[in-house]
Amino acid sequence: MALFGALFLALLAGAHAEFPGCKIRVTSKALELVKQEGLRFLEQELETITIPDLRGKEGHFYYNISEVKVTELQLTSSELDFQPQQELMLQITNASLGLRFRRQLLYWFFYDGGYINASAEGVSIRTGLELSRDPAGRMKVSNVSCQASVSRMHAAFGGTFKKVYDFLSTFITSGMRFLLNQQICPVLYHAGTVLLNSLLDTVPVRSSVDELVGIDYSLMKDPVASTSNLDMDFRGAFFPLTERNWSLPNRAVEPQLQEEERMVYVAFSEFFFDSAMESYFRAGALQLLLVGDKVPHDLDMLLRATYFGSIVLLSPAVIDSPLKLELRVLAPPRCTIKPSGTTISVTASVTIALVPPDQPEVQLSSMTMDARLSAKMALRGKALRTQLDLRRFRIYSNHSALESLALIPLQAPLKTMLQIGVMPMLNGLREVIEKNRPADVRASTAPTPSTAAV
Numbered sequence: 001m002a003l004f005g006a007l008f009l010a011l012l013a014g015a016h017a018e019f020p021g022c023k024i025r026v027t028s029k030a031l032e033l034v035k036q037e038g039l040r041f042l043e044q045e046l047e048t049i050t051i052p053d054l055r056g057k058e059g060h061f062y063y064n065i066s067e068v069k070v071t072e073l074q075l076t077s078s079e080l081d082f083q084p085q086q087e088l089m090l091q092i093t094n095a096s097l098g099l100r101f102r103r104q105l106l107y108w109f110f111y112d113g114g115y116i117n118a119s120a121e122g123v124s125i126r127t128g129l130e131l132s133r134d135p136a137g138r139m140k141v142s143n144v145s146c147q148a149s150v151s152r153m154h155a156a157f158g159g160t161f162k163k164v165y166d167f168l169s170t171f172i173t174s175g176m177r178f179l180l181n182q183q184i185c186p187v188l189y190h191a192g193t194v195l196l197n198s199l200l201d202t203v204p205v206r207s208s209v210d211e212l213v214g215i216d217y218s219l220m221k222d223p224v225a226s227t228s229n230l231d232m233d234f235r236g237a238f239f240p241l242t243e244r245n246w247s248l249p250n251r252a253v254e255p256q257l258q259e260e261e262r263m264v265y266v267a268f269s270e271f272f273f274d275s276a277m278e279s280y281f282r283a284g285a286l287q288l289l290l291v292g293d294k295v296p297h298d299l300d301m302l303l304r305a306t307y308f309g310s311i312v313l314l315s316p317a318v319i320d321s322p323l324k325l326e327l328r329v330l331a332p333p334r335c336t337i338k339p340s341g342t343t344i345s346v347t348a349s350v351t352i353a354l355v356p357p358d359q360p361e362v363q364l365s366s367m368t369m370d371a372r373l374s375a376k377m378a379l380r381g382k383a384l385r386t387q388l389d390l391r392r393f394r395i396y397s398n399h400s401a402l403e404s405l406a407l408i409p410l411q412a413p414l415k416t417m418l419q420i421g422v423m424p425m426l427n428g429l430r431e432v433i434e435k436n437r438p439a440d441v442r443a444s445t446a447p448t449p450s451t452a453a454v
Contacts, residue, residue, distance in 0.1 A: 019254040020220050021236025021272040027229045028082060030263035035080040038090060043073045045191040046097070049183045054175045064104040065176065071117075072098035086128040086145065087225040095123040097150075097180070118173070120180055122151025127188050129196075131225075137205045137218020137235070144192035146185035150177045206244075212283040213276070214241050228260055236272045238279040246282070248275045270335045273375075277344070278332035286329035286348075291355060292322035299325070303352055307364045311354070314362060321356035327369070335375070342375045343391070350395065370394045390415065 051068040076094040083089045097120040104113045125148045132142040153173035205218035220233045239246050252274070255267035280286055295303075300323050304311065311319055326349075333346045347370050353363045372392035377385070393415040396404040 018220070018235075018250050019252065019269065019271070020233035021250065021252075021255075021269050021275065022217065022234040023255045023257055023267045024232045024234065025229050025257045025260075025265040025267075026232075027260045027263055027265070028227075029261075031080045031082070033263075035078065035090070038080065039075060039078060041191070042090075042092075042188070045187055045195075046070055046073055046184070049180070049187055051176070051179050051183055054179065060107055062106040066102050066104070067115075068099060068101040068176070068179075070097055071100050074098075082225045082227055082230055083128065084225055084227065085130070087131040087223060087230065088129040090125070090127050090129075092123070092125040095125070096121045097123055099176075101176075116155060118153060118155035118176070120150045120153050120177065122149075124149050124151075125184060125188070127185075127192075129192055131230075132222040133219040137216075137220070138200055138203055139219055139223065139232075140200055141192045141196050144189045146188050148181060148184035148188075150180050153177045153180075208241060209238070212241060212285050213238050213279045214244070215239075215276075231257065236268065236275075238272075238276040240279045240283040243282065248278055250275075268337075270337050273335035273342075273344075274332070277335065281329060281332040286333070288327045290325045292324075295323050295325055303364075307352065310364055314354070318354055318356045318359070318362055321354040321362075324351075324353045324355045324361065326351040326353075330368070342377070344373045344375050344388070346371045346373065365397070367395045367397050 047070045049070050053068075054063075054065040056063060074096045075092060076096075078090065078092045078095075080088065080090050099118040099120060100115060101118065102113070102115050105111070126146070127148075128145040129141050130143040130145075132140055134140045153176055155173055206214060206216045208214045216237045216239065217234045220235055224231045237247060237250070248271070250269075250271045252269040252271035255269040257265050257267050259265055277286070303323060303325070328351075329346060329348045331347055333344050336343050336345070347368065350365075350367045350369050351363065352365045353361045355361045370393075371390060373388045374391045376387040376389070393411065395411055
């Protein structure tokens, strides 16, 4: 009974688990770029090392080594790898640190002092970053492991007591090496758990895409590392800015990532696109109104010829009135992703009317349109762009089956006109929004995740 109970609870938990809308994989091929940035950051942090003063006496000699500062870092060999459990592991071998410090020596009544340069050689550092998800869905450094050692130190002593310093150099440099060993790891731990986390805390996990819709790209669980890649699951959910607490239930299949040949891979589920389209639908953006000169000339002529019988019965003042074509999506479009391609299914109402000046409009027809669009994703700059192409098209009347039969001859030419006149407008709508968006909104908008392998 206990076994069956455990199985039932496991199935119940799986049924309520939410899959990510977006997955990102960073492979080991991208680590060289990450390493260069990490080494620059490491160099800056090691230069902040503060080493305590070293003072003492040997017989009648009193010495004081103070104001020790790291002046440079030279890296001979470094490796950055993914490791299970630890995520990121950086190993530096045979590096050297340039140092400068102040010396003070008192022997009976004789005093000597000044500044001197030294070097710490054979420096080895092995540090690992454990990455996790914080309660807000941001990535954070949850732990830093560190091992550091300095093999040897060299200081070129000079001055009045050069021979004395040569005698004491082994003792002094051994003490400095011990103190330096104690300071490297605390600096790296502070850099990872405080400085890096402070930077990660500034990264938003919900932001505006435009003036209508926002996106939630918070982490859903801790990143998972293997020896060759790091996988991250993001929620990838859009929402209307007027309904920030609204959320579309995710019933899509989990996106899959298999390849490891390139630096970065991104996979999206149907939920990613469905939440975007439903958000725009709820925001009232999925409608198109063309009046007068906005109606393509060929489409205007086709519609007037189709409804010529209805138009000639109108008064002469109305016959030459501007034409209005209104498309309004009736339900949130839905996305289907298959190996053969991506399609979007849309159902919309189509209203055709004449709009005489200073008079009520005269409706010529009201019909329903079922369309299936093929979608091609492309990366343009840092934004995901979608190119739509009309593949399947059907119209029928809202009033009678007889009128639906009358619309059959109109279906093929209207589909052609939509491909020529309307689809370019839909594909250009994103650019139009971008161009007309205020500069401050454009600057604050976070880029959407990329669409394909980089």
